[in-house]
Amino acid sequence: MKMSKVENKKNFAYTAIFALSFVIVLFLVWFIYFKPASTAIYDWVEYLPFVNAGLNSLCATFLVLGYYFVKVKKVELHIKCMSSATVTSGLFLVSYLLYHHYHGDTKFIGQGLIRPTYFFILITHIILSVAMVPMVFITLWNAFTNKVEKHKKWARVTLPVWLYVSVTGVLIVAILKNFNY
């Protein structure tokens, strides 16, 4: 059966999104787990976890506001909030990579109940943040190409996953600052 032009365009867009997401995730795995950390020492690097937690909190706030605005039919404000959440997540990634470049891995030495709690949060955070990459692109692509029903279908899954990743990003910094001894 011959595929319609619209179907073709959709398949191409989804393939491009998955390919791009795969390249991004590969780059992150290399950067975080294989690239040696820099040996340079700068005082400002120690503040970056707070910047990261701030950007994640801001992102979660934009997501909640964006959801509220679409529910009260203020679509313009919904678009502004969701676009801001996307920019904030991008800035977080830059700041996180900068921190990792100068600081390297952070070992968790806390004991007791906090240990399994921390690793549960960390592992689910990592898995969902990888899954989130193509989900956010697809949700945005469907929104900007005016496929509202498709956008809503994806958005109902993307939104809670993205919120979980942002909130757990803040929790991870909070646990590392308060229980890592």
Ligand code: HEM
């Ligand atoms: C990745 C970022 C975004 C997320 C997570 C998101 C999330 C959502 C959610 C949860 C809904 C409501 C679904 C429901 O009714 O159950 C929705 C609806 C909608 N979104 Fe988004 N959105 C995003 C970006 C955008 C953008 C960039 C636009 C426009 C360019 C947009 C336009 C719309 C429209 C038009 C609706 C339907 C409003 C209605 O039913 O009247 N969204 N979105």
